[in-house]
Amino acid sequence: xLEVSRNLAxxxxxxxxxxxxxxxxQRYRQARLALDLAMSSVFGLETGALWHGTRGAxxxxxxxxxxxxxxxxxxxxxxxxxxxxxxRDRTTVSYGCLKVEYRRDDPVLDRTLDLLGWALPxxxxxxxxxxx
Numbered sequence: 001x002l003e004v005s006r007n008l009a010x011x012x013x014x015x016x017x018x019x020x021x022x023x024x025x026q027r028y029r030q031a032r033l034a035l036d037l038a039m040s041s042v043f044g045l046e047t048g049a050l051w052h053g054t055r056g057a058x059x060x061x062x063x064x065x066x067x068x069x070x071x072x073x074x075x076x077x078x079x080x081x082x083x084x085x086x087x088r089d090r091t092t093v094s095y096g097c098l099k100v101e102y103r104r105d106d107p108v109l110d111r112t113l114d115l116l117g118w119a120l121p122x123x124x125x126x127x128x129x130x131x132x
Contacts, residue, residue, distance in 0.1 A: 015018055027124065029076050034123035035067045038116055053087060065096035066113070072097055074117040075124060 005067045015021075032051075049056065050064045058112065071082045072093065079090040086093070101122045104110045 014022060027080075028085060029126045031071060031077065031120075034120055038070075038120060038123070039063050039067050042112065042116065051086070065100050066116075068093045069097045069100040070113070070116055070120055074120045076121075 015085050030041060036047055039045055039050055043059065043066075045060060045063055049068055052060075056064075057117050067085060068082050068088075071077045071085065072079060077085070079093045083090040083093045100113070104113065
C-alpha cells in the first residue's frame with residue numbers, strides 16, 4: 001500500500017514547464033542549465049541532482065531550495081514557473097524561498113547568494129545570445 005501511494009505521489013508531482021511560447025521555453029532551458037551548473041559547482045553536487053523527483057539527502061534538498069530561491073529572485077521567474085521547472089508546487093517553492101531567507105544571517109551563505117544572484121542572470125543571458 002505504501003509503495004502504491006509513493007508511486008502515485010511521484011507521478012502526480014511531475015509537471016511540465018509553464019511557459020507557453022518557444023522563446024520562454026528556451027529561457028526556461030537556459031535557466032535550468034545555468035542553475036544546474038552553478039549549484040553543482042558551488043555545492044559539489046552531481047549534475048542533475050537537483051531535478052530528482054524525491055527530496056534526496058539534506059544537502060541536496062537545501063541546494064534545491066537555494067536554486068529555487070535564485071530562480072525566483074535573480075532570474076525573475078514566478079513561483080509557479082519555478083515550481084514547474086523543479087516539478088514542485090508553488091507553495092513548496094515559497095516555503096523553500098522563506099527557509100533560504102531565514103538563513104541569510106550567515107555571512108558566508110549571504111555572500112554566496114549575492115555572487116550567485118549576480119552570476120545566474122548573466123549566464124542565462126549569455127546562453128540566449130549564443131548562436132545555435
